[in-house]
Amino acid sequence: MKDPLGRLRDLLLEAGYTVEGVRGRLGDVAATALSREELVPALRATRDGDPLGTLIRLWWLGVPVEAPAGLPVAELARMGLLAVDGSRITAEVHLQPWETGGYVVSDRKVRPGDPALRADHVVGAGGASANLAQLVTRRPVGRALDLGTGCGVQVLHLAGRAEEITATDVNPRALELARMSWALSGIDGVDAREGSLFEPVEGERYDLVVSNPPFVISPRGRFTYRESGFEADGFCRDLVRRAPRFLNPGGTCQLLANWLHVAGEDWQDRVGGWLAGTGCDGWAVQRDVQDPAEYVELWLRDAAEQGTDRYRELYDDWLGWFEAAGVTGVGFGWITLHDSGSLDPVVRAEEYGRRVELPVGGYVDEVLGSIADAHRLSDAEILAARLVVADGVVEERTGPPGAEDPSTIVLRQTRGLCRSARVGTVEAALAGVCDGDYPLAPLLAAIADLTGESADDLLAKAPEVLRPLIAEGFFHISTG
Numbered sequence: 001m002k003d004p005l006g007r008l009r010d011l012l013l014e015a016g017y018t019v020e021g022v023r024g025r026l027g028d029v030a031a032t033a034l035s036r037e038e039l040v041p042a043l044r045a046t047r048d049g050d051p052l053g054t055l056i057r058l059w060w061l062g063v064p065v066e067a068p069a070g071l072p073v074a075e076l077a078r079m080g081l082l083a084v085d086g087s088r089i090t091a092e093v094h095l096q097p098w099e100t101g102g103y104v105v106s107d108r109k110v111r112p113g114d115p116a117l118r119a120d121h122v123v124g125a126g127g128a129s130a131n132l133a134q135l136v137t138r139r140p141v142g143r144a145l146d147l148g149t150g151c152g153v154q155v156l157h158l159a160g161r162a163e164e165i166t167a168t169d170v171n172p173r174a175l176e177l178a179r180m181s182w183a184l185s186g187i188d189g190v191d192a193r194e195g196s197l198f199e200p201v202e203g204e205r206y207d208l209v210v211s212n213p214p215f216v217i218s219p220r221g222r223f224t225y226r227e228s229g230f231e232a233d234g235f236c237r238d239l240v241r242r243a244p245r246f247l248n249p250g251g252t253c254q255l256l257a258n259w260l261h262v263a264g265e266d267w268q269d270r271v272g273g274w275l276a277g278t279g280c281d282g283w284a285v286q287r288d289v290q291d292p293a294e295y296v297e298l299w300l301r302d303a304a305e306q307g308t309d310r311y312r313e314l315y316d317d318w319l320g321w322f323e324a325a326g327v328t329g330v331g332f333g334w335i336t337l338h339d340s341g342s343l344d345p346v347v348r349a350e351e352y353g354r355r356v357e358l359p360v361g362g363y364v365d366e367v368l369g370s371i372a373d374a375h376r377l378s379d380a381e382i383l384a385a386r387l388v389v390a391d392g393v394v395e396e397r398t399g400p401p402g403a404e405d406p407s408t409i410v411l412r413q414t415r416g417l418c419r420s421a422r423v424g425t426v427e428a429a430l431a432g433v434c435d436g437d438y439p440l441a442p443l444l445a446a447i448a449d450l451t452g453e454s455a456d457d458l459l460a461k462a463p464e465v466l467r468p469l470i471a472e473g474f475f476h477i478s479t480g
């Protein structure tokens, strides 16, 4: 006989309580209404009393249902997953299917009008969790660490790619729910440890560290799921600065982060300063920025605090604190560190809000490699290198109708980060001929012959012009 979580898992799978099953049953209208915290369309879509509809009502919508046949009610109630009232049961947790095929157990989402969140609330898997999961390298690794595991969702993504997984959290309740998530997802052997930041893994090293940390920047740590209690953006800063001590040679650390924009300071200097001196190559990408009021509203709404008596007071207090610190905005983004072993590490902090190919983890190692190549190659090495134009790069020429020459040429990536760069005729010509067969110098000499430009001038200018295009992945260095 299986244990209660094993029996629950079988029942969920049998009923089709999967991401596709829930999506199919709710349909777009009810699903979109739920994202606005409106339950009625979802209740209408699940009113037939069939197994799938009942499970959606129980675990997703959080409404009381008649216990479905086969559910080990008494055991699940003893484990704190259900409350029983006669033949009716109510979920004490949120249990959601996840895109990996597994399940995630967390505290129930609060909706406007619900009682206040408990300080040790365990947040469910959501947009930020998915964001980190898609950023994480797909390279198989030996040892992986998920710092701040919460409901355990990152482990669902790491399972199968990492031989050993350690998951930590400062909140013991998070570890309790995470263990249930892993059991329901058929994942065993996770080493779960309680403690703050890197304390639980002192003296150990990993090939991959991932973290969706408590990055919210606020006057005080009210909720563990989003705030660390560290001052301002100090948690993300310390995580970045300390991570290298916990990485194996060649290891990678990837996290989501928030950072302050402070009057008189460039955000790139702030975040670049966290990365500089780590000894690792570092890449920080700002995906979005919010002004202080938008930011405060977002997080008050997240905790369902709009409309409460304290809303104005909390809003005012938070804004006043930002104002006193000279905060002009808050950046949201990704940070990746790679212990390349180089004595000349590179740090790149850039703003990039555009759509990208997903998952970024499928090519993030290549992105870091390009940034490092461009930084470390000398001018002579660039001229001697055999360049290859990246897959999916297209050229766009625009200009007045009938004109012999275009007024602008843009190289555009249709893959990966989908960057674009305005280039001159020489780089465009190189993009047409660089297939890794010849070093750059003779190709430039041939272009000079065709265009009548001085070969010496082209050779002198090329490294400076090509370095950013190598860093941004338009050209790779052929190793073949």
Ligand SMILES: C[S@@+](CC[C@H](N)C(=O)[O-])C[C@H]1O[C@@H](n2cnc3c(N)ncnc32)[C@H](O)[C@@H]1O
Binding pocket: 122, 123, 124, 125, 126, 128, 129, 132, 147, 148, 149, 150, 151, 152, 153, 154, 168, 169, 170, 171, 174, 195, 196, 197, 212, 213, 214, 215, 224, 225, 226, 227, 228
């Ligand atoms: C935003 S949740 C992330 C949950 C989950 N990993 C995900 O991707 O959805 C942040 C987690 O960090 C934990 N946390 C808060 N302070 C921490 C600290 N000082 N050290 C380690 N974890 C902490 C919280 O308890 C919470 O579970």
